[in-house]
Amino acid sequence: MKKVLLLLTVVFSTATFAQNSLKDDVDVVQSVYGKSKSELVSQYMALKGTQATDFAKIYDAYELERKKLGQEKIQLINQYATDYATLTDVKADAIAKQALKNNVAYDKLYSTYYEKAKKAIGAVNATKFIQLEIYLQTEIRSSLQNVIPFVGELDLTKVK
Secondary structure, X not given: XXXXXXXXXXXXXXXXXXXXXXXXXXXXXXXXXXXXXXXHHHHHHOOOHHHHHHHHHHHHHHHHHHHHHHHHHHHHHHHHHHHHXXXXXXXHHHHHHHHHHHHHHHHHHHHHHHHHHHHHHOHHHHHHHHHHHHHHHHHHHHXXXXXXXXXXXXXXXXXX
16 A cells, blocks of 8 residues: 555656646546545545544545645745745745745644544544555655755756
């Protein structure tokens, strides 16, 4: 399952950054697997009966909020790409503060939805859900870091 999830996140993050767009990860998942992300999460969670129904409602609400944060992250990356060549202290400070705020928002989202899921499906299943989501976001962050140049990195590659 981890290999499938790793492939999913690499495809999502690379496609999103490379195309410089806000393409939804659900579209990427469907194009690769013929399934939506929610179907993959549902399959991974393997819940039955009322737990499955209750979790689906929580997951749908979670996804709405997560997608907003994901769009903010992509917009920050696009802003960084736009400002990279002319990065000033003011621009760098604004981007860094927004990125840190976005990271904190993800952590708050995990905490909020862990508690909601725990009430509906128990702590073990809620932990399973949050572990999966943190894994996906970590892989996305890692993939993005691998393609985003560090501040000043491109300057070092110029022929002098």
